[in-house]
Amino acid sequence: MLIVLLYSFLQKDTYAGIIWSFSWDGWFNVFLQEDIFDETVNIADAHLSIFLRSIRLSFFTTILTFIVGFPTAYFISTRPEKTRNIWLFMITIPFWTNLLIRTFAIMEIIRNEGVINTVLIASGLIDQPIQILYTDFAISLGLVYVYLPLMVLPLYASIEKLDFRLVEAGYDLYGNRWQVLRRIIFPLVKPGIIAGSILVFIPSIGAYVTPRLLGGGKSLMLGNLIEFQFGQGRNWPLGSSLSITLFILVMIALLFYIKITTKKGGERD
């Protein structure tokens, strides 16, 4: 980490590597760039849009994993105690397989000649394959699949501790299902929601393999941009500065979460 920080303040060498002299160039290039065609200095919109895409996709992924993960966790924690462990065990099974293999498996399912398209065409619902692979949707799908257990497990931990008498009390007081969910269950399992969201959001924002394989490489994500600067771009200081920026982004996200939790917690006490 310190080495990366140090590198970000050095000058770049012609063929990758660094020269040991102080320079702001790395940081300068993260946010600003000299326009190659008219030499004006502008905001580096290429980097900015890559940052925004990464944040947007990670955010989307977090919400999707929650939408899928919450009912799953709720289902598991309401099973009889004996069978719960089996369900949990099943949630962790995908972790046994290498990430790359899982990603290739998804590709096989959503390819143009893949399972989904073949079934849809055979059933006569569509006559041209739908392009699912190599879209932002495919990236999100891959990330959701990969990080879903990270959402389910902390959620399960909180829901399991939930006192279901409170839920019954809610119904007794004529609360409908939505009100019970929103006013009773969500506040009580909040620590789980927050932990799960952090666990999903942080790795998604720096994800490398999944966006590259499922996104088709046409649109970079942060992880891929950093790799490019260390490789073909031959600009280690810029790569280092971008890594630190990613680190700071993650820190901000964390602090933000911590702030919400402590504040809301205080109100309720």
Add this chain to the structure above:
Amino acid sequence: MKRLIISAVVGLGLVVGSGAAMADGELNIFNWGNYTNPKLIEKFEQAYNVEVTLSDYDSNDSMLAKIKAGGHGYDISVPSDYMVSVMISEGLLLKTAPNKMANFKNIEPGFADPYFDEGRQYSVPWQWGTTALSVNTETYKGDIDTWSVIFNPPEELRGKINVVPEMNDVINAALRYKGFPLCNGNKAQLKEVNDMMQNAKQYWLTMEYGNVERLANGDIHAAVNWNGASMRARLANSAIKYGYPKEGLGTWMDNVVVLADAKNVENAKLFQNFIMDPENAAMISDFAKYANGIAGSMKYLPEEFASAPEIVPPSYYKAEFTQVCPNEVNEMYTKIWTNLLK
């Protein structure tokens, strides 16, 4: 279950470990992925009683970054032409003097004294080939000997094209298509190239490596591609043809070099000499389907290979190695490229 797996892995490690103890030495080769014939490695291991470990990379630049970072433990790597000269100038290579080795006489005269390693003091040919394009000729029946297939694609190919994420190859192709000089710092011309690529990108499906399977199974119908990869795709799907753009195309050669911080120098030198033997060079080509630059190796290869359209270029083809561009130009290329991929 988990314990079972662990013990299996440990057991396997013991078997491999005891094998290493018997060999005279080790050799760590760092080569491009899916590029090394396992039979060649086996033959070398048996001939010299050496344990070979193979690791792979997907681009010259990621290889360079790893080597420069140090602590890699590799003895040999296989950089392309321009990267050989970069690595020589950076002092990353060991002067093994292949020109004094026994099998040096087998190198084809055209490759014995290349610009990137004059007199071959560091490097030995591995394979060479061209960078052009592959097209599925069932989908598109028009002229494929032009870069317009990629930069101004015909209706039939739109949305079905893969462009490999090799910054230099792609920008050079675009410069050639426009008829501009390579390693070009001219801003007006670069702007034209930039605008053309920005516009063409909407017709590209992906920018990824791994053309062979995807061309063969119809995920993509055209691609910026290397000749050997195109041949492998054709062997799986006869509709795939390799186009030689009339506007010009790049020629490259990958070369076996020994790294300055190699630990198994003698074995590495043995390997350099070993692959200059025509029969061994033929094994390299047999696997990856590129020519190897060693005279007399073709007779160990099937006739279909020696006369393949991907190996024998048309008469207007002119070999033109990729050059190292000056730093300012590379910086401009990098900006155009990040802007393209944003």
